Amino acid sequence: MHSRRSLLTAGGALAAATILPGTASAQAEARSSDPWHKVPHILKKIRPPRFPRRRWDVTTFGAVGDGTTDCTAAFKAAISECHRNGGGRVVVPPGRFLTGAVHLLSNVELHVSEGGVIAFSPDPNAYLPVVFTRWEGTECYNYSPFVYAHGQRNIAVTGKGTLDGQARQGPWESWYANSGPQGADQRALRKMGDDGVPVEQRVFGAGHYLRPAMVQFVKCQNILVSEVTILEPPMWTVNPVLCTNVTVRDITVVSTLYNTDGCDPEASSYVHIHGCRFNTNDDCVAVKSGRDADGRRVGVPSENIVVQDCHFSGRWGGITVGSEMSGGVRDVFAERCVINSPDFPGNYPVKYPVYIKASKKRGAFIEGVHVRDFTGQNVDREVVFVNMAYNSNEGGTEPVSVRDIRMTRTEIDGADAVLNLVGLETDHLVGVHLEKCAFTNVAGPNKIAFTDDLTLRKVFVNGVEQ
Numbered sequence: 001m002h003s004r005r006s007l008l009t010a011g012g013a014l015a016a017a018t019i020l021p022g023t024a025s026a027q028a029e030a031r032s033s034d035p036w037h038k039v040p041h042i043l044k045k046i047r048p049p050r051f052p053r054r055r056w057d058v059t060t061f062g063a064v065g066d067g068t069t070d071c072t073a074a075f076k077a078a079i080s081e082c083h084r085n086g087g088g089r090v091v092v093p094p095g096r097f098l099t100g101a102v103h104l105l106s107n108v109e110l111h112v113s114e115g116g117v118i119a120f121s122p123d124p125n126a127y128l129p130v131v132f133t134r135w136e137g138t139e140c141y142n143y144s145p146f147v148y149a150h151g152q153r154n155i156a157v158t159g160k161g162t163l164d165g166q167a168r169q170g171p172w173e174s175w176y177a178n179s180g181p182q183g184a185d186q187r188a189l190r191k192m193g194d195d196g197v198p199v200e201q202r203v204f205g206a207g208h209y210l211r212p213a214m215v216q217f218v219k220c221q222n223i224l225v226s227e228v229t230i231l232e233p234p235m236w237t238v239n240p241v242l243c244t245n246v247t248v249r250d251i252t253v254v255s256t257l258y259n260t261d262g263c264d265p266e267a268s269s270y271v272h273i274h275g276c277r278f279n280t281n282d283d284c285v286a287v288k289s290g291r292d293a294d295g296r297r298v299g300v301p302s303e304n305i306v307v308q309d310c311h312f313s314g315r316w317g318g319i320t321v322g323s324e325m326s327g328g329v330r331d332v333f334a335e336r337c338v339i340n341s342p343d344f345p346g347n348y349p350v351k352y353p354v355y356i357k358a359s360k361k362r363g364a365f366i367e368g369v370h371v372r373d374f375t376g377q378n379v380d381r382e383v384v385f386v387n388m389a390y391n392s393n394e395g396g397t398e399p400v401s402v403r404d405i406r407m408t409r410t411e412i413d414g415a416d417a418v419l420n421l422v423g424l425e426t427d428h429l430v431g432v433h434l435e436k437c438a439f440t441n442v443a444g445p446n447k448i449a450f451t452d453d454l455t456l457r458k459v460f461v462n463g464v465e466q
Contacts, residue, residue, distance in 0.1 A: 035331070035333075035368060035370050035404075035406070036333065036370065036372070038304075038331060038333075039306055039333050042270060042272075042304045042306055042331075042333075043272060043306060045245070045270050045304075046245055046246070046247060046270050046271070046272045046306075047222075047245065048156070048222075048224040048226075048247045049107075049109075049153075049154040049155070049156055049222040049223070049224055050154075051087055051088055051089060051107065051108075051109045051154070051156070052086060052087050052088045052107075053088070053089075054082070054085065054086075054087070054088030054089065055088055055089045055090075055091050055111075056078045056081055056082045056088065056089070056090050056091065057078075057091045057093060058071065058074050058075055058078045058090060058091065058092055058093075058097065059074075059093060060078070061073075061074040061075075061077040061078045061081070062074040062077070063075065063078075063092075063097050064095075064097075065093065065094065065095015065096055065097050065116070066095070066096065067095075067096035067097075067098055067119060068098060069098060070098055070099070070100070070121075071097045071098055071099045072099045072100040072101070072102075072121075072126065075090075075097075075099050075102050076102075076103070078090045079102070079103070079104060079105055079108050079110070080105065082105075082107075082108050083105035083106060083107060083108050086107065087106070087107025087108055087109075087154065088107070088108070088109070089109045089111045090108055090109065090110050090111065091111050091113060092110070092111065092112045092113060092116040092118060092159070092161060093113050093115075093116055094113055094114070094115030094116050094161075095115070095116060095117070096117045096119050097116070097117065097118055097119065098119045098120075098121060099118060099119070099120060099121065099126075100120070100121050100123075100126030100127060101126065101127045101144035101145070101146060101147075101148060102118070102146065102147045102148070103144070103148050103149065104147065104148070104149040104152060104155045104157075104217075105149070105152055105155075106152045106153045106154055106155065107153070107154045107155075108154075108155060108156075109155070109156040109157075109158055109224075110147070110156065110157045110158070111156075111158050111159045112157070112158070112159035112160075112161030112162065112163065112228055113159055113160070113161050114159070114160035114161055115161065116159065116161035116162070117161060117162045117163075117164055118161070118162070118163050118164065119164045119166055120146045120163070120164065120165050120166055121166075121170075122166050122167075122169040122170030122171070123170070124143060124170070124171065124206075125206070127143040127144040127145075127146070127212055128143065128144070128205055128206055129144075129205070130142055130143060130144070130203060130204065130205035130206075131143075131144045131145075131148060131150065132150060132199075132218065133145065133148075133212070133213070133216060133218065133241075134216075134218070134239075134241050134266065134290070135189060135204075135210050136186070136189075136291060136324060137266065137288060137289075137290045137291030137292075137294070137295050137324030137326070138189050138190060138192070138193040138202075138290070138291050138292075138294045138295075139193070139199045139202065139294060139298070140189055140192070140199065140202035140203070140204055140210075141199075141200070141202060141203045141204065141205065142204040142205055142208075142210050142212060143204070143205050143210070143211075143212040144212060145212045145213040145214060145215060145216035145239070146163070146165060146212065146213075146214050146215065146233075146234075147163070147214065147215040147216075148215075148216055148217070148218075149217045149218070149220050150217075150218045150219060150220070151218070151219045151220065152217070152220045152221075153220065153221045153222050154221075154222045155217065155220060155222070155223055155224075156223070156224035156225070156226065157215065157224075157225050157226070157228055158224065158225075158226040158227055158228065159226075159227055159228055160227050160228070160229075161228060161229070162228065162229045162230070162231060163214070163215070163228055163229070163230045163231070164231045164232060165214050165230070165231060165232040165233040165234055166232055167232040167233060167234045167255075167256075167257050167260075168232060168256070168257070170234065172211045172234040172235075172257060173257055173258075175209040175210075175211060176209075176211070176258060176259070177258075180209065181209040182209040182210060182211065184209075185204060185208045185209050185210050186210065189202060189204070189210065190291070190292065193291065193292060193293055193294030193295075194292055194293045194294070196293065196297070211234045211235040211259075212234060212235065213233070213234075213235050213236045213237070213239045214230060214233030214234065214235070214236065214237045214238070214239075215230070215233075215237065215238045215239065216236075216239040216240075216241060217239075217240045217241065217243055217246075218241045218242060218243075219241070219242045219243065220240070220243045221243065221244050221245055222244075222245045223240060223243055223245065223246045223247065224247045224248075224249075225238055225247070225248045225249075225251060226247070226248075226249050226250055226251065227249075227250045227251065228251055228252075229251070229252045229253075229254070230251060230252070230253045230254070230255075231254050231255075232254070232255060232256065232257070233253075233255050233257070233260050234257060234260075235257070235259050235260060236259070236260065236261045236264050237253050237255060237260060237261060237262050237263065237264075237280070238251070238253070238262070238263040238264070239261075239263075239264045239265075239266060240264075240265050240266065240268045240271065241266045241267060241268065242266070242267045242268065242298075242300055243265075243268040243271075244268065244269050244270050245270050246265065246268060246270065246271040246272070247271075247272050248263055248271070248272070248273045248274075248276060249272070249273070249274050249275050249276065250274075250275040250276065251276050251277075252276070252277045252278075252279075253276070253277070253278050253279065253280060254279045254280075255279070255280045255281050255282075256281050256347060257281060258281055258282065259281075259282055260280055260281050260282055261280060261282045261283045261284070261285075261286045261314075262276070262278035262280045262282075262283070262284045262285060262286075262314060263276065263278070263284075263285050263286075264283075264285075264286045264287075264288055265285075265287055265288070265302055265305055266287075266288040266289060266290070266302065266324070267288070267289045267290055267295075267298065267300040267301065267302055267327050268302055268305075269301075269302065269303045269304050269305075270304050271302075271304070271305045271306070272306050272308075273285055273305075273306070273307045273308070273310065274306075274307070274308040274309050274310065275308070275309050275310065276310045276311070277310065277311040277313070277344050278310065278311065278312055278313065278314050279313045279314065279344065279345075279346040279347060280313075280314035280315060280346075281314070281315050281347065281348065282314060282315055282316050283314060283315075283316045283317040283318075283320040283355065284310070284312040284313075284314040284317065284318050284319070284320070284350070285307055285310070285312075285318070285319055285320060285334075286317065286320040286321070286322070287302050287305055287320065287321045287322075287325075287329055287332055288302065288321075288322065288324040288325060288329075289301050289302045289324065289325050289326060289327030289328055289329055289364070290324055290325075290326045290327040291324040291326055291362070292326055292361055292362060292363075292396075293326075294326075295324060295325075295326025295327045295362070295364070296326045296327065296363060296364065296398075298327060299327055300327045301327050301328035301329055301330060301364075302325075302327070302328075302329045302330075302332075303328075303329065303330045303331050304331050305331070305332045305333065306333045306334075307319055307332075307333065307334040307335075307337065308334070308335055308336055308337075309335075309336045309337065310337045310338075311337070311338050311341050311343075311344045312337055312338065312339050312340070312350050312353070312376075313340055313341065313344055313345060313346025313347075313348075313349075313350065314346060314348065314350060315346075315347070315348035315350075315351065316350075316351050316352065316355060317350070317351070317352050317353075317354070317355025317385075318334075318337060318339055318350050318352065318353040318354065318355070318374075319332070319334040319337065319353070319354055319355075319369075319371060320352075320354075320355040320356070320357070321355075321356045321357065321358075321366050321369055322356060322357030322358050322362070322366070322390065323357035323358065323359065323362060323390045323391065324362070325357070325358060325362055325364055325366060326362045326363055326364045327364060328364045328365045328366070328367075329364075329365070329366045329367070329369075330365070330366070330367040330368050331367075331368045331370075332368065332369045332370065333370045333371075334369075334370070334371050334372075334374075335371070335372045335373050335374075336372075336373045336374075337353075337374050338374075338375055338376055339353045339374060339375070339376025339377065339379060339412065340376050340377050340378045340379070341376070342377075348380075349378050349379070349380045350376070350379060350380065351379070351380040351381045351385075352379070352380075352381055352382055352383070352384070352385040353371075353374055353376060353379060353383055353384070353410075353412065354369070354371055354383065354384045354385070354386075354405075354407065355385050355387075356369060356385070356386040356387065356402060356405065357387055357390040358387070358388045358390060358400050358402050359388065359389060359390045359391060359392060359394065359396055359400065360395075360396035360397055360398050360399075360400050360424070360426075360427070361391070361394040361395060361396030361398065362390075362396070362398070362400065363396070363398025363399060363400050364398070364400065364401075365400070365401040365402070365403075366401070366402045366403070367401070367402075367403055367404055368403075368404045369404070369405050369406070370406045371406065371407045371408070371410065372406075372407070372408040372409050372410065373408075373409050373410065374407070374410040374411075374412070375410070375411050375412070376411075376412050376413075377412065377413045377414050378413075378414045379412055379414055379415040379416070380416075381415070381416045381417075381420070382415060382416055382417045382418065382419060382420040382447075383407075383410075383412050383415050383417075383418045383419070383439060384405070384407060384418065384419050384420070384421075384432075384434075385420045385422075386402060386405060386420070386421050386422065386423075386429055386432070387420075387422045388400060388402055388422055388423050388424050388427060388429055389422050389424060399427060400424070400427050401427065401430075402423075402429050402430070403429070403430040403431045404430075404431045405429075405431065405432045405433070406432075406433045406434075406435075407433075407434045407435075407437060408434070408435045408436055408437065409435075409436050409437065410434075410437045410438075411437070411438045411439070412439050412440075413439075413440045413441055414440070414441040414442075415439060415441070415442050415443070416442075416443050416444055417442060417443070417444045417445060417446055417447065418434075418439050418442060418446055418459075418461060419432070419434075419446040419447070419448060420446070420447045421446075421447070421448045421449065421451045421454070422447075422449050422450075423449055423450030423451045423452075424450055425450055427450075428450045428451060428452050429450060429451045429452070430451075430452045430453055431452070431453045432451060432453070432454045432455075433453075433454075433455045433457075434455070434456050434457070434459045435455075435456075435457045435458060435459070436457070436458045436459075437458075437459045437460070438459075438460045439459075439460070439461045439462070440461075440462060440463070441462070442461050442462055
């Protein structure tokens with residue numbers, strides 16, 4: 001571990017880090033008041049929806065739990081009847097129910113009973129007609145997410161049952177693997193976003209290859225996703241977009257296809273994610289707000305996000321921000337999460353417990369990512385990776401700001417390094433503060449480039465105070 005004032009060369013540029021002693025009075029004055037005082041106020045504004053004590057069983061509408069009968073029409077009928085009668089619970093009893101897209105309506109709780117499985121069809125045609133969606137942060141019309149709602153209030157997916165995306169039984173992996181056809185559609189959509197093509201003209205779906213999300217709610221309020229196990233999504237797993245008052249609690253996500261993040265609150269506010277377990281082939285929790293010019297056009301930040309008591313066993317980041325952050329992100333709080341727990345081993349070890357991705361193509365800002373009381377082991381790379389040059393081959397000239405990243409009371413055993421901080425010569429990373437942390441079995445030194453106001457106070461690495 002380098003000393004406080006050491007300078008390292010990173011990417012051919014001299015690391016311009018300003019590191020101040022944590023005990024200096026000037027440093028105390030420079031820091032704002034403890035940001036965690038905001039959390040109780042945020043949580044007071046997040047209230048899971050409540051539903052009338054009425055229930056509709058999907059089998060009453062013709063659903064058969066044999067794993068082969070198409071129950072799409074039965075799900076639609078049950079949800080419509082529940083909504084028409086003022087709301088309540090649509091119940092999936094024990095059994096395996098095959099279906100296409102499930103669209104929720106206001107005041108409907110979809111409850112998957114213990115022993116119940118909603119098995120989603122591997123046929124892309126089961127997710128037509130196209131719906132308004134965001135795909136990797138760019139608005140378009142595409143295949144429906146497997147569970148979807150647009151412009152609804154008071155909706156929920158609950159229960160101790162399972163949502164099985166059956167992704168490996170469908171064509172989804174072939175769409176992106178080995179330079180599959182998804183790449184051409186991905187580039188086309190991104191160009192449409194950059195060129196300002198009207199959203200109604202960005203139509204994909206049939207004949208195209210953009211994988212749908214598993215659970216996506218767009219422009220909805222008062223959302224609950226609770227207790228369910230979600231297996232094998234085709235892409236991002238739980239993705240509230242432009243939503244407010246969102247609770248995701250006590251869910252388990254297991255994904256093996258590429259790009260299958262666990263929970264991605266996007267351009268959403270007042271979100272509480274807690275008690276969840278993520279074994280993913282990408283980021284575990286990734287806070288987003290839109291991509292590039294299209295994200296800046298919409299211009300809605302993600303803010304007031306609280307993540308608590310989760311287990312992270314995903315392939316890339318534990319708590320992640322970006323890279324689609326062009327609407328801005330502020331006030332993200334994560335605490336008491338466990339990295340690579342032996343009680344919940346993942347298919348891949350977490351590379352970065354804290355992973356922040358930004359670039360001059362994305363532009364915008366990330367202000368205030370606060371982490372405390374993380375524990376864990378066997379981190380694949382660095383504990384904290386802030387990369388303001390993410391996918392720098394994409395170019396870009398937008399101003400970008402990343403500031404106020406804090407980690408306190410964190411203990412990690414095993415990592416390549418503690419910090420990898422990549423600011424830009426034109427846009428420095430500002431304000432990274434570690435306090436009361438202990439890191440053991442750390443293999444190498446920090447890498448720090450174009451970073452101002454970096455402080456380490458009561459931070460121990462391999463038993464040595466920094």
